[in-house]
Amino acid sequence: AQKVTQAQTEISVVEKEDVTLDCVYETRDTTYYLFWYKQPPSGELVFLIRRNSFDEQNEISGRYSWNFQKSTSSFNFTITASQVVDSAVYFCALSGSGPGNQFYFGTGTSLTVIP
């Protein structure tokens, strides 16, 4: 079964603090993709990153970084020096290699950055 778990429902941090959003996934596929999307209050989902199952290198993009560990089936997302504009709901998603390549979304983590 395909499943994505984001155990943190809501997180609040003070501006400039670092914050890590957790994502744990389950899949039987050997080839799969993991994603992070940001949904600000406006509602539109913004693509942040895609990682395939064969690439375990961590990635850094500005203040954002991602830690992919197959051994623990986790794909965590860290925001360094958080800003108020980072306030949003963040979704982790898994895509398998099945015919429909359906996305399986986690329940999302609502991040509030307090000025």
Place this chain on the structure above:
Amino acid sequence: GAVVSQHPSWVICKSGTSVKIECRSLDFQATTMFWYRQFPKQSLMLMATSNEGSKATYEQGVEKDKFLINHASLTLSTLTVTSAHPEDSSFYICSARVDRITDTQYFGPGTRLTVL
């Protein structure tokens, strides 16, 4: 980057009427588009997968006669909510897949439907 638009962004309608939502990929051709529904403070729920030129594949529990999906071209998919009722009020989001290799889905801005 890939841009997906939705129209309208919000709509209010009377119970019993039908509402059509358009999803367009603006700068790429999308062989596959997806329709999601999102309730307040909840995750996205996949409703159906729409492939150009063929019938949509609906997820279990989604009434295909109520939520009509048409994918007439590589850049346009439409979702029609027929005989809408207040319980259909929700945030509807479409996405388009650029290609099967990268598998990345790009999302539209969503349509907020309110049925009175």
